[in-house]
Amino acid sequence: MVCRRGGVHYLQYDIVDKMEADEIGFEAVETVLQLMEQNPLVEFGTPGPLTHFIEKFYKEYQEKYESLLIKSTESNPTVHTIWLLNRVINGNKGEKQKVLIKLLDSISKNKEVEQEIRDIAINFLKYHEEQ
Numbered sequence: 001m002v003c004r005r006g007g008v009h010y011l012q013y014d015i016v017d018k019m020e021a022d023e024i025g026f027e028a029v030e031t032v033l034q035l036m037e038q039n040p041l042v043e044f045g046t047p048g049p050l051t052h053f054i055e056k057f058y059k060e061y062q063e064k065y066e067s068l069l070i071k072s073t074e075s076n077p078t079v080h081t082i083w084l085l086n087r088v089i090n091g092n093k094g095e096k097q098k099v100l101i102k103l104l105d106s107i108s109k110n111k112e113v114e115q116e117i118r119d120i121a122i123n124f125l126k127y128h129e130e131q
Contacts, residue, residue, distance in 0.1 A: 015050070029065060078117060085100065
C-alpha cells in the first residue's frame with residue numbers, strides 16, 4: 001500500500017505505520033539510519049515520519065541513540081543524518097556539544113562527502129558559530 005497525500009506518494013508514512021502496527025521499537029533505529037546511509041542525498045522530510053519515529057526513542061535510549069547516529073554520521077554522512085545530528089547538538093551543552101560540532105566540522109571539510117551534504121554541515125556550523 002502506498003500512502004497518497006495530495007496526489008503525491010509518501011512511502012515513508014506507510015513504512016512507519018507498518019512498524020508501529022507491528023510494535024517495532026528502538027531496534028529499528030539502526031535500520032532506519034542504514035536506509036538513510038544507502039540514500040545519502042534523499043531528504044526524508046523535515047523532519048518527516050521516519051525522524052519522528054526514531055526520535056521518539058531519544059529520551060529513553062539517549063546514549064544508544066546518539067551512539068548509533070554518530071556512528072552512522074561518521075561512516076556515511078547523509079543529508080538527513082546531518083540534520084538529525086544538528087538536532088542532537090541543539091539538545092546538548094558543554095563538552096558533548098563541542099564534540100558533536102567537531103564531528104559536523106570534520107564532515108564539512110571531508111572532500112569524499114558529497115558537496116550538498118558538506119554544504120548542509122557548513123550551514124549548521126555557521127548557525128552554531130552565531131550562538
